[in-house]
Amino acid sequence: MGVEDLNYHIIGDIHGQGDKLERLLKRLGYLRQDGIYQQSGARVVFLGDFIDRGPQQRQVLEIVKPMVEAGHALAVMGNHEFNAIAYHTPHPETGEPLRPHTDKNTAQHRAFLREYRLHDEETREIIDWFRTLPLYLEVSDGKGGVLFRAVHACWKSPLIDRVPQYLDDEFLVQACTRGARACEDIEVLLKGPEIELPDGHGFEDKDGNPRSSIRIRWWNRNPEANYRELAMAPENQLERIPLLPVEPARIEGYHYGPDEPPVFFGHYWLTGRPRPLEDNLACLDYSAGKGGKLVAYHWQVGKGAVLSEDRFVVA
Ligand SMILES: [Mn+2]
Structure with a gap:
């Protein structure tokens, strides 16, 4: 089976809701084999924000990370993973954490820290894995074209063109430096633009x-x-x-034109009935992290690029 025959299930922000994630994966047809959820002919694309808030940080990461590592899923980085990287990484010169351990920052990260202690070896491994996640991605149709795009909060072409797809050491430090362009760019891609x-x-x-x-x-x-x-x-x-x-x-x-490939994103804590925002735009964050549903979009091979309300799946 070639990449052009794959179905995709794009899944929104999970925020430590492991039971919801397992329920959704099962509903989508994934089975746990050798400890890894998988389905022949299908892949998941996670939109980031796996951690913080919810009670099952470890349960979520022990599902998501093996799926990605074994090739059953792709994933982009959310602002919570980015913040975690910065929280757990010292500045190369000052040695101070790139994200200061203020009461506010620590409170936002409390659910994760309850299950993954500061400086532990396994915490380091998880943070190292977060660093492997792309900031945005395009899923190929296997024929030189783009099936669809994924980013945590906002797809803005001029930024995508200049921001590296993967965090390197230098960009990470810049992205944590207030006033630096890298910092502003990361804010837009992972948290969404403000005016x-x-x-x-x-x-x-x-x-x-x-x-x-x-x-x-x-x-x-x-x-x-x-x-x-x-x-x-x-x-x-x-x-x-x-x-x-x-x-x-x-x-x-910020104009995302009707002729561009479909883009999926999360982050916006939407409520109500899941549906596309436009024919080629869908947000899949319906507040699973605070009582809402975890939402997926079923991208069926060969069904065309126009997004449709009846292909949203909730758990
Ligand atoms: Mn987010």
């Missing part, structure tokens, strides 16, 4: 912190979209976000 609100406008995020910038729906195709239409913000804060039009320069480079 400043016009002067005098602000709102509160879900933790009650005052914010003057919004995370945007970069997939929106309305060239005259206003700030409120573009904002990913808590429902009860939306009316504080102005209906003013967004200056085109602020969202330059």
